[in-house]
Amino acid sequence: MVFLSLNLLVRARGPDEFWRKRKIFKLAAHYIGRRKNCYSITIRTVQRALVYATQGRHEKKEDxxxxxxxxxxxxxxxxxxxxxxxxxxxxxxxxxxxxxxxxxxxxxxxxxxxxxxxxxxxxxxxxxxxxxxxxxxxxxxxxxxxxx
Amino acid sequence: MSLARRGQHWGTFARIWHVYDAKWQDPYRSAKLLKDYLMGLYKPIYHPLNDCGDHVVVINSKEIALRGDEWRKRVYFHHTTYHGGATWTLAWELHNKDPTLIVEKAVYSALPKNLQRRHTMQRLHIFPNNKIPKDILENISNQIKQLRPVPVRLDHIPKEEVDNFPQLLKYPKDYVLR
Missing domain, CATH: 1.10.1900.20 (Ribosomal protein L20, C-terminal domain)
Incomplete structure (x- = not known):
């Protein structure tokens, strides 16, 4: 990683894995139970939700x-x-x-x-x-x- | 919202009471027509979630006409959920038991199969003859056009008119009609 400015250095603290997972957890913030706590389950649900959202955009137009x-x-x-x-x-x-x-x-x-x-x-x-x-x-x- | 606008709004979303004369009408074809009124499908403001369905009062349900030999061939199935509890009732038998049931079942099956169906059916009022209770009659403001005109029966035409009808030939008085 190249830190060209102080800003980016501050943002990049902690391991990369944490930030990668946080992006997904943020999308799953409103889920219930292990779906929002366990990453392996979260990623599955979030991906499925995103697929549904994509389909829904087309279906809404048809409806x-x-x-x-x-x-x-x-x-x-x-x-x-x-x-x-x-x-x-x-x-x-x-x-x-x-x-x-x-x-x-x-x-x-x-x-x-x-x-x-x-x-x-x-x-x-x-x-x-x-x-x-x-x-x-x-x-x-x-x-x-x-x-x- | 001005008073006139509010009145317009009320008028748009008000429930209308329609009357439909089922005399000599096919209940299964009428059901498709009545469905539009019960669900509000005939209004440009229709939306599945806005409650814009109307009331429909069906009269003369005793005098419906089924197609072909359906009175003898159409069968209504019922099961009491006990062993051997299945019964098959012919259309004419059911009509003898309750002259409103065939129309009701026809409309029920024409409506979309969802949770709203039983509530929509509450807005359908069926009467076997043309006697409508006064509290219902005073709401009615529209009549739905019948699908087909009611034919006039020969024995209902006055005898005078039948006798005066122009004839192609007249039988001689001593002619024996067999």
């Missing part, structure tokens, strides 16, 4: 996406279409809103969301999508060749 889709499915069925039609219709109109914004709009601004579903429904109807075959075009949407 939130699923929840938003569920909410949007609920919001769109109130206006007579489904989420797939909404997404397809908006994409074809070049309205690029993601699930988060759409879900927030459906909760906090139901009228704006209703307008979006109307636009999506009209566009889907114009493009003869199968899903809106039995639905009437909303009367409050004036197309005038602008939507396409």
């Amino acid at each position: 939130i996406r699923e929840l938003r889709e569920q909410r949007l499915e609920a919001a769109t069925t109130q206006h007579g279409i489904n989420f797939r039609t909404l997404k397809e219709g908006l994409a074809r109109c070049n309205i690029l809103l993601n699930r988060k914004v759409l879900a927030d709009l459906s909760i906090w601004e139901p009228r704006s969301f209703k307008a979006l579903t109307d636009i999506a429904c009209t566009r889907a109807k114009q493009d003869h999508l199968k899903t809106v075959h039995n639905i009437e075009v909303p009367k409050n949407v004036f197309v005038r060749g602008l939507i396409k």
Whole structure:
């Protein structure tokens, strides 16, 4: 070990093993029993916890996406279409809103969301999508060749 | 929070009471529909942890319609946990014993299998006919649309209308119908 400054000399006191283990023990500070006291058990638990944390970061994104889709499915069925039609219709109109914004709009601004579903429904109807075959075009949407 | 905003908040999270007429409806398909209302899945504020499920009052459960010959073929299993305690009850037998049970079991099996299931079932009220107790009736503010229209039976159409219905041919008076 090279001690270039006094600072590092102070920090480096004691054997290396102690500091190496302390890093792990710090992560296990809130564990119960031997899991936080015995290193060989601690390292096992900590490593497993870190793996779970990594997986959880991906799963959280999936869960939130699923929840938003569920909410949007609920919001769109109130206006007579489904989420797939909404997404397809908006994409074809070049309205690029993601699930988060759409879900927030459906909760906090139901009228704006209703307008979006109307636009999506009209566009889907114009493009003869199968899903809106039995639905009437909303009367409050004036197309005038602008939507396409 | 302003008073109007607070009212809006209450309104959003308030429990709504829905009524569903089960007459001539398939209980197993209705259960999928009722599940959304019981769990609050039809609301954009849905979250598995927020308690946004509604009450559903099912009426006329005595007059449900099972598909095909399910009245004779569908079997409900029960075991008393004693030896030889298994019983198999046909759907029509169960319906004779208790006309609300088939709907209840259909909804119970349609709900997700978790600890919340029995609490969600508490919000389902089933009545065999259209008589709802007054304390429940006064809460109801919405009717769930039936899955399919109730067909009109020929013997329920007034005789006058049947007689006046245009006919393609008329049998002669002395014609013997077999």
